[in-house]
Amino acid sequence: MPYSWNLEALTSKNGRANNHRSDAIILPSSENPCLKYDTGGDASSADIWIWNPDYFDPSAPLVCYAQPNLSNDSSNNTVYQDLDGPDWAKGKGFVPQDVNNPQRNFPSTGTNNVYFYLLLANITPEAIILANGASVSPELGSGISLVLSSARTPGWGKGSQDVALKIVLKGPTNSSANKNFRPSTFKLYLDKAKTKLLYSFKIERWYIAQGVGINVSASETKDYCNQIGYRMPSVADYTNANYNDIWNGGIPGRNINGYRRQLSYRGSNGKWIGGLFNEWGTLFNNPDHYLGLDDWETSHPQDWYWVIDTYKGEPIRVDLGDGDLYDSKATNGQYRAACVKP
Numbered sequence: 001m002p003y004s005w006n007l008e009a010l011t012s013k014n015g016r017a018n019n020h021r022s023d024a025i026i027l028p029s030s031e032n033p034c035l036k037y038d039t040g041g042d043a044s045s046a047d048i049w050i051w052n053p054d055y056f057d058p059s060a061p062l063v064c065y066a067q068p069n070l071s072n073d074s075s076n077n078t079v080y081q082d083l084d085g086p087d088w089a090k091g092k093g094f095v096p097q098d099v100n101n102p103q104r105n106f107p108s109t110g111t112n113n114v115y116f117y118l119l120l121a122n123i124t125p126e127a128i129i130l131a132n133g134a135s136v137s138p139e140l141g142s143g144i145s146l147v148l149s150s151a152r153t154p155g156w157g158k159g160s161q162d163v164a165l166k167i168v169l170k171g172p173t174n175s176s177a178n179k180n181f182r183p184s185t186f187k188l189y190l191d192k193a194k195t196k197l198l199y200s201f202k203i204e205r206w207y208i209a210q211g212v213g214i215n216v217s218a219s220e221t222k223d224y225c226n227q228i229g230y231r232m233p234s235v236a237d238y239t240n241a242n243y244n245d246i247w248n249g250g251i252p253g254r255n256i257n258g259y260r261r262q263l264s265y266r267g268s269n270g271k272w273i274g275g276l277f278n279e280w281g282t283l284f285n286n287p288d289h290y291l292g293l294d295d296w297e298t299s300h301p302q303d304w305y306w307v308i309d310t311y312k313g314e315p316i317r318v319d320l321g322d323g324d325l326y327d328s329k330a331t332n333g334q335y336r337a338a339c340v341k342p
Helices: 125-132 218-227 276-280
Strands: 034-038 047-051 062-067 109-111 115-121 140-142 145-152 163-170 182-189 197-203 205-209 304-311 314-319 325-327 338-341
Touching: 034 062, 062 197, 109 276, 115 125, 125 145, 125 163, 125 182, 218 304, 218 338, 304 325
Parallel strands: 047 115, 109 205
Antiparallel strands: 034 047, 062 115, 115 163, 140 182, 145 163, 182 197, 205 338, 304 314, 314 325
């Protein structure tokens, strides 16, 4: 369920009484209160985001969307079905769920130099940087940090280029001497005193890729992950897809061999449903996706990554671009290695 706000009761412009407490307002993504308003037609004009006054005080600061790469959602991709999850607004990104519950907001997974954008209402990126600093450490956890800057979104696919707060995740890589990571909670505030919370999220899993162009077997992948103190990922650490009888640990009842853009979550058995690829989209290290992404492949078909799961004794591989999966009996090829912690 989408964003809940911690506000006093207000009356909307149309006279409706709105109990804007965190336990009272939950809007579906189709009713996200943010509307886009352009201050002018020329390129120098800043885009701003405002709240829908039918629901909220139009002057209050807000995160409208948390936007990773948009190349794989229904606004850009017509090949795959059911691309947009319940917390995803097509062409915009993730709809924040609950500012007071970091585990309900994007992202929950990360890797070094991956980045996303917060599209803001009634506050500038510069004001957030002034309040929090350009580098942010976790309030809980260790091993990773954030770098903040003001930037325009890349306009992935058919998206627009909007002024936003750019957030880059920094943490261990294949070449790091210290690869330690503990699940980390981040909070961004509106004020230096840290009394007014704007956004929060928790990185539950951290990923390290071995490198570009390195062909390895599934068993070599497991050895590499053990060597660096991480584990070999499962299908569910990458994607929330299902594929016939090869894998059914994805979103229940959804037999589609490709991910849905949705925040990862734990199922009733406590196991993860979804991971890095369904949250971040196509993770290619190139200008159209995530330029500067350490050690991840740059294009298809070099983008298959081994997982620890097997089908009829054959190892399974997952695609970095779309999160689809196959067993490797037909190819017996060598693919790429990445690892995850915890």
